[in-house]
Structure formats: C-alpha cells, structure tokens
Amino acid sequence: MSVKVIxxxxxxxxxxxxxxxxxxxxxxxxxxxxxxxxxxIVEDGKTFxxxxxxxxxxxxxxxxxxxxxxxxxxxxxxxxxxxxxLEVDALNxxxxxxxxxxxxxDTSYHIKNQAIIDRLKxxxxxxxxxxxxxxxxxxxxxGTETVVRDTLEGIIGYKEAGVNGFGYDPxxxxxxxxxxxxxxxxxxxxxxxxxxxxxxxxxxxxxx
Numbered sequence: 001m002s003v004k005v006i007x008x009x010x011x012x013x014x015x016x017x018x019x020x021x022x023x024x025x026x027x028x029x030x031x032x033x034x035x036x037x038x039x040x041i042v043e044d045g046k047t048f049x050x051x052x053x054x055x056x057x058x059x060x061x062x063x064x065x066x067x068x069x070x071x072x073x074x075x076x077x078x079x080x081x082x083x084x085x086l087e088v089d090a091l092n093x094x095x096x097x098x099x100x101x102x103x104x105x106d107t108s109y110h111i112k113n114q115a116i117i118d119r120l121k122x123x124x125x126x127x128x129x130x131x132x133x134x135x136x137x138x139x140x141x142x143g144t145e146t147v148v149r150d151t152l153e154g155i156i157g158y159k160e161a162g163v164n165g166f167g168y169d170p171x172x173x174x175x176x177x178x179x180x181x182x183x184x185x186x187x188x189x190x191x192x193x194x195x196x197x198x199x200x201x202x203x204x205x206x207x208x
Contacts, residue, residue: 008081055081
C-alpha cells in the first residue's frame, strides 16, 4: 500500500520541493486543491508552530469528511502544513508570524522590503541579524501530530537585490555567499533554505 501526503498549500513550488525530498516511489504528494479541499483557515496562532498546526488540523478535518475511505485504502495518510516568515532581531523579531500580512496582505513585497530597510536606517551590520523561519506540522492516519522547525540565518541588506526569489529574499543577505537569497539559483536556495532544512528534518522524524 502507498502513502498519501496532502499539503495545506496551493503553491506548486512547495510541492516540487517536498517531492524532491520525499522522493519515494510509493508516496503520492498532492495539494489540498488537487484533493478538492478549500477550508476556511484562520491563522491566529502566536508562533509559526501554532499556525502550522492550525492549518494541518483544519485541512485534516475537511479531508476526513470528504474522503474517509482514504484512511483505509492507504498505508498512511499525512496532512502537511507549514508556516514561515522573517524575524528581524532589531525589530523585536518582526514581522514574524505576520510576515505575509505585514503592512497588509495586498501590499507588495517591494513596499514591505523598503519599509524594513527604512526602519533599520542607521543600524550597523552586526545588529541587522535576521532569520527565515519555517515550522512544518504533520498529522498522520492515527492523528499523531509532529512539528519541526528550522531556520536560515542572515542579515538585512541596505537595498533589494536579486530576482530569483520572492517575498523578503531580495533584502536577506547571506554573508557566507556574499549575496541575497534572491540572487541564489533555486537549486542553491533549496539546499540551504529554512523550508528545505525543515522538510529534511521531518523526513528523518517520520521515517527513522
């Protein structure tokens, strides 16, 4: 019997990343949209871990209503959900869990990025430390919940640079690489990203 993973996302980029790490012949990995799921989810947790669990639990609730037979037809069914964002130490770890909603959900990341740069005006490099955080929750067939967290450390730059990433990538400088995460290729970024590291940690947890 095979394993099914339903991911609480509509982002095909995330799905590709998960498939590249959970690369098993008998694992089927799908978005919630592909499973016909579109539940209302209120992300009101105070931590990335809380929000990832809120999403996973809500999607599982909806999935159990629509396809309870899958829990018999598959060896395992996992619901995956992640929550990620940027923490800037000099800004008291803002925007944090509000990263996607910082200055409003419909505000462009160019404006969000410039606002962070402006708020750090006069702050020297050693105090511009920041990190991308990713928490991933998984709920299995029996309802067992697993949550992992990982980060990517860096500093906030003085201007946007790079077009390969998205969100806050253009202002997130990786000193070891001498560039922003927006200037890395997707292959390079996936090797070191907070989400990639968290996914590999989850893989080890679920399969060890």
